[in-house]
Amino acid sequence: MTLSRLSQVEIDDTGLPAPTPEIEQERKVAIFDLLEDNSFALPPRDGQAAPAGPYNLHLAIREKRLVFEVRTEAGEAVAEFHLSLGPFRQVVKDYFQICESYFDAVKKLPPAKIEAIDMARRGIHNEGARVLQERLDGKVELDTDTARRLFTLICVLHFGG
Numbered sequence: 001m002t003l004s005r006l007s008q009v010e011i012d013d014t015g016l017p018a019p020t021p022e023i024e025q026e027r028k029v030a031i032f033d034l035l036e037d038n039s040f041a042l043p044p045r046d047g048q049a050a051p052a053g054p055y056n057l058h059l060a061i062r063e064k065r066l067v068f069e070v071r072t073e074a075g076e077a078v079a080e081f082h083l084s085l086g087p088f089r090q091v092v093k094d095y096f097q098i099c100e101s102y103f104d105a106v107k108k109l110p111p112a113k114i115e116a117i118d119m120a121r122r123g124i125h126n127e128g129a130r131v132l133q134e135r136l137d138g139k140v141e142l143d144t145d146t147a148r149r150l151f152t153l154i155c156v157l158h159f160g161g
Contacts, residue, residue: 003053004041004141007073009034011153012060022103023156030152039143042070042079051078059150061085061157068140083135085158091128092158098124125151 009031013019019027042050051072058069066088070079098121105114129147132154136142
């Protein structure tokens, strides 16, 4: 088992509206997939090696900022990052709109139309992952699949925020 990974993910939705059943399901699936397979490492800082993982991640929105709190499995705080939500706003909005279109399409459109909408949905999801990787550059090393799953969780938080 690699140490450069997340072993636990918590979402702090304190003060946010209760999620819809669909949003709650998205959250559960994203956390499950993330814990099944992820790559998450803290780079050295100020000439010091980062504490070894696996890590526990606590995600929250506080004062209109996305907060990543990283701890060791023993609960020792090792890093905290506060990211502006601004760079995520448009891609999250686009993602929710395309997901809504996708869920509507599944109910009434032929497979070819559903596939086209799903391709667009994946493209927007990839864009959100890219934005996240850019925002975390130098703070966290993560692969694209991990960034995609974390972006899903950011969308879930954004929905309430």
